[in-house]
Amino acid sequence: MxxxxxxxxxxxxxxxxxxxxxxxxxxxxxxxxLGPNGSGKxxxxxxxxxxxxxxxxxxxxxxxPINGRQKELQEKIGVLFEFPYLYTNLSALDNxxxxxxxxxxxxxxxxxxxxxMLEFKKDFVHKPVSSYSKGMRQRISMARALQSNPKxxxxxxxxxxxxxxxxxxxxKIIEEERKKGTTVFLTTHNMMDAxxxxxxxxxxxxxxxxxxxxxKKLKEKNSNHQVEIDYLYQRKRHxxxxxxxxxxxxxxxxxxxxxxxxxxxxxxxxxxxxxxxRGLL
Amino acid sequence: MWRGxxxxxxxxxxxxxxxxxxxxxxxxLVLYSCYINFLYVNLDQDIYPVYLYDPLSVQQELSADxxxxxxxxxxxxxxxxxxxxxxxxxxxxxxVTMVSSNIQKTDxxxxxxxxxxxxxxxxxxxxxxxxxxxxxxxxREITCEFLFFELAAVGFLGIASMLFxxxxxxxxxxxxxxxxSKTAFMLSKLSLFLLSDLVFSTFLTVINLGxxxxxxxxxxVLAQTAILSLIMALVGFFCAVQLPDFKQFSLLYLVLAVFxxxxxxxxxxxxxxxxxxxxxxxxxxxxxMKNAYRGMPSANxxxxxxxxxxxxxLFLLVRQALIREMAKEG
Numbered sequence: 001m002x003x004x005x006x007x008x009x010x011x012x013x014x015x016x017x018x019x020x021x022x023x024x025x026x027x028x029x030x031x032x033x034l035g036p037n038g039s040g041k042x043x044x045x046x047x048x049x050x051x052x053x054x055x056x057x058x059x060x061x062x063x064x065p066i067n068g069r070q071k072e073l074q075e076k077i078g079v080l081f082e083f084p085y086l087y088t089n090l091s092a093l094d095n096x097x098x099x100x101x102x103x104x105x106x107x108x109x110x111x112x113x114x115x116x117m118l119e120f121k122k123d124f125v126h127k128p129v130s131s132y133s134k135g136m137r138q139r140i141s142m143a144r145a146l147q148s149n150p151k152x153x154x155x156x157x158x159x160x161x162x163x164x165x166x167x168x169x170x171x172k173i174i175e176e177e178r179k180k181g182t183t184v185f186l187t188t189h190n191m192m193d194a195x196x197x198x199x200x201x202x203x204x205x206x207x208x209x210x211x212x213x214x215x216k217k218l219k220e221k222n223s224n225h226q227v228e229i230d231y232l233y234q235r236k237r238h239x240x241x242x243x244x245x246x247x248x249x250x251x252x253x254x255x256x257x258x259x260x261x262x263x264x265x266x267x268x269x270x271x272x273x274x275x276x277x278r279g280l281l
Numbered sequence: 282m283w284r285g286x287x288x289x290x291x292x293x294x295x296x297x298x299x300x301x302x303x304x305x306x307x308x309x310l311v312l313y314s315c316y317i318n319f320l321y322v323n324l325d326q327d328i329y330p331v332y333l334y335d336p337l338s339v340q341q342e343l344s345a346d347x348x349x350x351x352x353x354x355x356x357x358x359x360x361x362x363x364x365x366x367x368x369x370x371x372x373x374x375x376x377v378t379m380v381s382s383n384i385q386k387t388d389x390x391x392x393x394x395x396x397x398x399x400x401x402x403x404x405x406x407x408x409x410x411x412x413x414x415x416x417x418x419x420x421r422e423i424t425c426e427f428l429f430f431e432l433a434a435v436g437f438l439g440i441a442s443m444l445f446x447x448x449x450x451x452x453x454x455x456x457x458x459x460x461x462s463k464t465a466f467m468l469s470k471l472s473l474f475l476l477s478d479l480v481f482s483t484f485l486t487v488i489n490l491g492x493x494x495x496x497x498x499x500x501x502v503l504a505q506t507a508i509l510s511l512i513m514a515l516v517g518f519f520c521a522v523q524l525p526d527f528k529q530f531s532l533l534y535l536v537l538a539v540f541x542x543x544x545x546x547x548x549x550x551x552x553x554x555x556x557x558x559x560x561x562x563x564x565x566x567x568x569x570m571k572n573a574y575r576g577m578p579s580a581n582x583x584x585x586x587x588x589x590x591x592x593x594x595l596f597l598l599v600r601q602a603l604i605r606e607m608a609k610e611g
Contacts, residue, residue, distance in 0.1 A: 051457040051608045074460040085451030087292065089299045101288035102459045144455075 001027045001152060001183040002048060007057035009043055017043045019207045020057070030174065030184040032198035032215075034191075034272060040207040041187050042156075048185065049079050049154055061152065075103060078150030082157040084137035088130040092120065092140045095129060096147060103148040114143040119169060134161040142170065146177070153177060156187045171197055191268040201268070205276035219265045222274060230259040285461050289469035296446060297473060302439045306481050309435065310488075313427040317489045321423050322416050331395040332359045335370035344398035366395035375399060384553060417494065424489045425574040426550065428502070429567055431485075432478055432509045433542055434534075437517040440474050441530055444521035448606070457607030463600055471514050478510035479503055490574075501573035508588045509566050515595035522602040562591075 002025035009018040018040045025031040035041040046052040047059060050070035059066050061073050086095050096111045115125065118139040129137060138161050145153060158174065159167040174184055174197055188194055194201050195215050202212040211218070225244040230237070233255045240253065241264065251258070266274070297303060331347050333340065334356040343349075350356045353369065360367030360379050367378040377392045447453050456466050486502050487495035524530045545563045547553050549571065558564045566588075569579040579585070 046608055049458045051454075071460050071462070074458055077458070079455075079458040081451070081454065083451055085455050087296075087447075087452055088450055090292070090295065094295075098288050098292050099455070099459065102285035102461045 001025050001029070001062065002031075002185065003058070003060040003063075004044075004048075005058040007044070007047065007055060007059060009040075009047065009052070009055040011043075017207050018055070021204070021207075021209055023202055023209060023212055025183055025185060027183055028178060028181050029199045030178050030186060030197050032194040032201035033185060033187045033204060034189070034194055034201055034268075035204035036189075036276075039204045041204050044204070045154055045156065045185070045187055049077060050074055075107070075148065076150060077152045077154060078145040078148055079154045080141055080145040080156060080158055082160060084134065084141040084161070086129045086137060086140055086144075089128055091126045091128055092132075092136075092143075093125050095140060096143055099144050100147050107149050109147050109149050111143070111147065114146055117173060118143055135163060135166050138162055138166070142173070146173075151182060153182050153184045154187070155184060157189065158186070159190060159193055167193075191272075195268050203272050203275050210275040215268055218268070218271050222266050222271050224264065224266075226264040228262045228264050230261075231255040232257040232259065285459075286465050286469060289461070289465060290473060293443070293469050293473050296443050297439075297477070300439075300442055300446065302443070303477065305435070305439075306431075306477060309427075309431055310481060310484055313424075313431075313485060314488045317420060317423050317427075322419055329391050329394060330359075330365045331368065331398050332356055332365060333368045333370065335368075337370065337373060339370050339373055340399060342400065342402060344401040347398050366391050368395055368399070384551075386554075417490070420489055421498075421574040422550070422571075424485060425571050426546065428482055428485055428506070429509070429570050430542070431481065432506060433513055433563070434538055436474055436478055436510055437513040437537075438534060439477075439517070440470060440514045441517040441521035441534075442527070443470065444518060445527045445530065448521070453603075454607050454609070457604075463603050463607075467518065467596070467599060467603065470518070471511060474514045475507060475510050478506055482506040486574075498574055498576045501576060501578045502570070504578065505566070505570045505573045508592070509570065511592050512566070512588070512595065515592065515599055519595065519599045519602055522599065522606045 002023075004024065005022050007018050007021040008016065010016040021040075021044060033041050033044065043052065047055050048061065048066070050066055050073055053067065053070075062076065066073055087098070090098070092115070093111065096114070100108050100111070115122075120136065120139050120143070124132060124136065129140065132140070138158075142158065145155070153174075155174070159170050162170060171193065174186075178184060184197075186193065186198060198215060200212060200214050201218070203210045213221070226241050227244055227247060228239065228241050229251070230239050232238070235256075237259070238255075244263070246252070332350050332355075333343070333347050334350050334353055347368075348359075350359060350367075353371065356367045356369060357378065359365055363380040363382055365379070369376040369378055375396060377395060379388070379391060379395075381388050382391070444453075456463075482502055483499065486499055489495075490498065520530055520533055524533065541561075541563055544555065544558060545561060545567045548555055548558045548564060549567045565584065569584060572579055
């Protein structure tokens with residue numbers, strides 16, 4: 001679906017933003033693109049969505065180079081920006097009808113269905129966007145990104161500004177889109193989103209991809225293979241950490257009751273810091 | 282390319298409506314028309330008042346337009362406003378006294394006019410040719426000035442304020458990922474402001490010149506309106522795309538209004554003559570509009586060629602700036 005080879009981009013001649021990125025995204029995959037501010041992830045997304053040109057390297061979407069075919073490609077993609085950009089003087093319905101008008105009629109999804117799916121409050125549909133909360137605006141933005149029935153969806157911080165219930169709903173919708181065969185390119189700082197949603201993640205820092213793999217494999221590779229055991233002994237609560245291979249021989253220390261056993265896996269953020277030497281923010 | 286163009290037009294019209302631009306244009310039309318019809322054409326536009334101090338009663342024959350004064354002090358006071366002219370006959374021969382207007386040609390004209398009133402019987406009666414009376418001439422001049430101001434200043438501000446609003450909402454960037462050409466995005470706004478300016482221009486001309494005179498000059502006026510409207514809208518578009526906020530734009534607007542259009546009005550409407558003004562593009566646009574109100578098209582093909590090239594160049598420049606703006610960070 002997306003194939004990028006040796007992508008190089010510089011906003012000015014002296015300042016190179018991307019230093020030869022190479023990665024690919026398979027059809028129907030949810031691909032996480034993680035990096036701190038200024039790492040080059042927004043620039044990459046702008047190139048992929050046809051906003052930025054003037055790069056070196058090969059960028060293919062749907063198996064074809066994007067240069068000179070931006071309009072054709074933009075009919076097939078949906079983009080959700082980090083901030084809910086909408087006409088605040090217009091209602092949700094007017095906004096969605098307006099943005100839908102740029103796509104072929106047979107490609108458009110029903111606005112009512114989208115609003116239902118996003119659990120948007122019906123009585124606000126005709127009110128101007130200026131009266132909406134950030135979460136409501138984000139739902140309309142998501143509807144805008146989905147209304148063209150895109151084959152490839154670019155999501156930038158999709159759950160930002162949403163309450164936990166809204167975030168769960170958005171993750172469910174992204175999963176459902178993937179089940180329909182939509183490819184998702186997810187740019188985020190949110191490690192929980194990346195961990196829960198992504199088939200693979202790429203860590204980008206200073207314009208270079210440091211690693212690409214599945215979250216599970218990354219955790220396995222970087223695990224220290226330890227487990228944390230919480231237990232009761234002589235009416236007192238204790239906690240100990242032991243190497244996993246030692247578990248095969250059974251629990252060797254005295255105890256009355258085991259309360260919990262957890263593997264001490266690193267989080268994606270720990271792994272990110274390990275690879276890039278810096279945090280995500 | 283044109284799918285969704287009607288939606289663009291509709292959305293821009295809604296933005297225009299919500300920004301009260303049309304109300305402002307209607308208000309301007311009413312205000313200008315009221316001023317022209319109820320005030321300007323009724324102003325007593327008597328030429329320079331002339332005062333005479335003649336203690337020896339040398340001057341027997343006098344025009345009715347001369348006012349006699351009783352002392353030299355009174356003469357100096359009354360002719361000391363930079364407009365009136367005094368004639369001192371205390372030495373037996375006329376001596377003209379006045380405060381200079383700082384324009385030599387005007388001063389000479391004032392003096393010659395004042396002296397001519399001393400011998401009213403010798404004045405030749407000019408043959409009146411043409412139908413353009415003083416009132417119609419005033420109407421043409423003031424309507425032209427108001428229209429030029431409206432197109433140059435208000436139209437420029439209108440498109441910029443609309444674009445700043447869209448920039449503030451962040452929606453300009455969304456258009457970067459929509460399957461619509463940037464040209465269509467620009468043309469929608471330009472055509473709406475052009476249409477609004479053409480309608481404004483038609484009403485202003487017909488209301489203030491009258492239906493018959495107005496319709497006679499209307500084709501020329503509309504042609505000049507279209508040129509000026511497109512140029513100013515593109516300049517406003519460019520400034521709004523390039524500048525980060527409306528505050529900076531207001532400052533630029535002030536500079537444009539004061540330093541660019543003021544000299545044009547001064548040279549075009551008064552006796553001030555600055556040779557460098559011929560290099561000022563707005564001067565040529567203003568003079569072409571003046572000619573249009575006299576029913577004379579700018580016959581010079583070079584003028585139309587330069588205007589056409591300017592519009593194309595500005596369009597390309599704005600398109601590039603818009604593409605850069607769409608690619609900016611959120």
